[in-house]
Amino acid sequence: MRRTPLYPWHVSLGARMVGFGGWEMPVQVTGIIDEHHSTRRAAGLFDTCHMGEIRLRGPGAAGTLARVLTRPVSDLAVGQGRYAMMCAEDGTVIDDTITFRLGDEDFWVVVNAATREDDVGWIESYAIGACDVDDESDATAKLDLQGPAASIVLGLLCEAPADLACIRRFGIVDGIVAGIPARIARAGYTGEDGFEVFCDPSRVVDLAGAIHEAGESHDLAVCGLGARDTLRLEAGLPLYGHELSRNRPAHASGMGWAIDLNARFVGRDHLAAAPAEILVAFRMQGRRAAREGDRILPAAGGDPIGTVSSGSFCPTLGVAAGLAYIEPAHAEAGTPVAVDSRGKSLPARIEKKPLYKRGHAA
Amino acid sequence: MVEVPDDLLYSKDHEWVRIEGKTATVGITDYAQQQLGDLTHVELPDPGDHFNQFDEVSVIDSVKASSDIYTPISGTVTEVNSALSNRPEAINTDPYGDGWIFRMEIVEEPEEGSLLSPAAYDHLIDSDDE
Numbered sequence: 001m002r003r004t005p006l007y008p009w010h011v012s013l014g015a016r017m018v019g020f021g022g023w024e025m026p027v028q029v030t031g032i033i034d035e036h037h038s039t040r041r042a043a044g045l046f047d048t049c050h051m052g053e054i055r056l057r058g059p060g061a062a063g064t065l066a067r068v069l070t071r072p073v074s075d076l077a078v079g080q081g082r083y084a085m086m087c088a089e090d091g092t093v094i095d096d097t098i099t100f101r102l103g104d105e106d107f108w109v110v111v112n113a114a115t116r117e118d119d120v121g122w123i124e125s126y127a128i129g130a131c132d133v134d135d136e137s138d139a140t141a142k143l144d145l146q147g148p149a150a151s152i153v154l155g156l157l158c159e160a161p162a163d164l165a166c167i168r169r170f171g172i173v174d175g176i177v178a179g180i181p182a183r184i185a186r187a188g189y190t191g192e193d194g195f196e197v198f199c200d201p202s203r204v205v206d207l208a209g210a211i212h213e214a215g216e217s218h219d220l221a222v223c224g225l226g227a228r229d230t231l232r233l234e235a236g237l238p239l240y241g242h243e244l245s246r247n248r249p250a251h252a253s254g255m256g257w258a259i260d261l262n263a264r265f266v267g268r269d270h271l272a273a274a275p276a277e278i279l280v281a282f283r284m285q286g287r288r289a290a291r292e293g294d295r296i297l298p299a300a301g302g303d304p305i306g307t308v309s310s311g312s313f314c315p316t317l318g319v320a321a322g323l324a325y326i327e328p329a330h331a332e333a334g335t336p337v338a339v340d341s342r343g344k345s346l347p348a349r350i351e352k353k354p355l356y357k358r359g360h361a362a
Numbered sequence: 363m364v365e366v367p368d369d370l371l372y373s374k375d376h377e378w379v380r381i382e383g384k385t386a387t388v389g390i391t392d393y394a395q396q397q398l399g400d401l402t403h404v405e406l407p408d409p410g411d412h413f414n415q416f417d418e419v420s421v422i423d424s425v426k427a428s429s430d431i432y433t434p435i436s437g438t439v440t441e442v443n444s445a446l447s448n449r450p451e452a453i454n455t456d457p458y459g460d461g462w463i464f465r466m467e468i469v470e471e472p473e474e475g476s477l478l479s480p481a482a483y484d485h486l487i488d489s490d491d492e
Contacts, residue, residue, distance in 0.1 A: 016399075032425040033400045226399065226426055287403040287450075289423050313402035313425050320403070320423075342421055342428060344405075 004049035005141060005201045006208055013222055021114030021241075023050040026224035036230050036315040038221030039190055043147035044231075045211055045222050048196070049204060052116025052137040054109040060129025061107050065099060067126045070250055070267075071260035076101040081170040081185060083258055086119065091249040091270025095119050096240055098187060100172045108136075108172075110196075112240045126266065141204035145211060146194030146231075153215040154184070154195055164195075178210035189228065191235025191356055233322060234314050236281055236354030242292060243279055243309045243323055252325065254279045254353065277306060277325040281353040282337065284320035284346060289313050290339040296324055299336035299347070306330065308339065314355065321355050364487060365392040367458055371472075372483035373416070373434040378458065379477065381468070386435045389462045390422065390453060393487045398424035401450040406442040407464055413437065415472060419464065422453075434477055437466030 001024045015026035062074040069084040081100035095115040100108045111119045120135045159176040172185040180203045188194035252275035289311050296306035306326030314321045335350040370378045376394035380387040403423040415436045442464045453461035
């Protein structure tokens, strides 16, 4: 199993380490619920060094990405990024990505840890024109700083840019944080404002230490993947391998906004017909969680109408909730359903995504 | 770091049992609660339910996972810790005290060797961690 450069730092903080996508990562540092609340109320710092970064450079870069992403990036301004999926020929999902434009012919695709090697091969196989495809993952460390106090904490350390307000959502700039050259993007995976900070792996322990120290007086928590999962679940964000996979077409995810059917990308022809099941949020009546793979039935009984893709107790909501794939006829918000979990039928209700929206009461 | 009181017996599934005459009090061990992390829900059995040794009795939820709880002893449930419905985290903070889960009237003594002594349980969790 691989380790990020921050492994000894996690261990020194008392984190519990687990395997995730071939990497030994912290699942929690102090406790998932505390870390979750700290991120919603103040700030959370996450090690995301395991994620991949693929660089495409050359006159063919934009054209290559137009073939492999569910929406084009050729109209992106330099310094801006965009979420998209990568489809197989059959329209199922190879990965989900954020692609940043670093220069006219220079793009940076941030991808999931477990999929990045396949992604590189896939992009190379569809490369057109003069386009260099480089896997920069091993040369790139990444920290996510998320939460309402993220901009304050990062601002304390940021020598450049002078003002983080110049980075809009999905914007990216090169800067210097705590004396360390860093690429700063305003993005994240928690439903909060926040930043993804990229730097050289040899400097990331210093960077994490500096952010941790600067965040101390702002109630920053160092977080593991457990809190990352509950935060993204409340925010309705899909996780590759759970909501998105080679088993379902990209448009079943309900992220039609991330798919441009006028573009000519690989897999597009399979995304015209309505999917058999679509992704919805659900909320349990109580604290007992439904789990991935649990079947969903009509409240009145009958044959299964869907399957849970992710389920957990959600700390901000105070109840268990999750995401599920369900037949469109039963997908309307408010529909009562039953989840068959470990031999017990648990009452639940279909909800509008996301379950949590920043600045709104949960 | 992990507490293993020496006046209890243990199961390989990380439950503890305190036997006082015909009464058995059952919970999950300190090691188990540390492994599970923040507990969020405990499904309690009903008083009067009868279980054989190592039957599934309830389901315990942490943020990350749902796990079955097995009874380390055969008996009839006499009392459940209903305070856990609102405060499942009592299992995290006090697994051998406020975090007890249910009590049983023992109908059959556990078979010799079916439960672990504190020393044997200590050894089990040591080898789990390797």
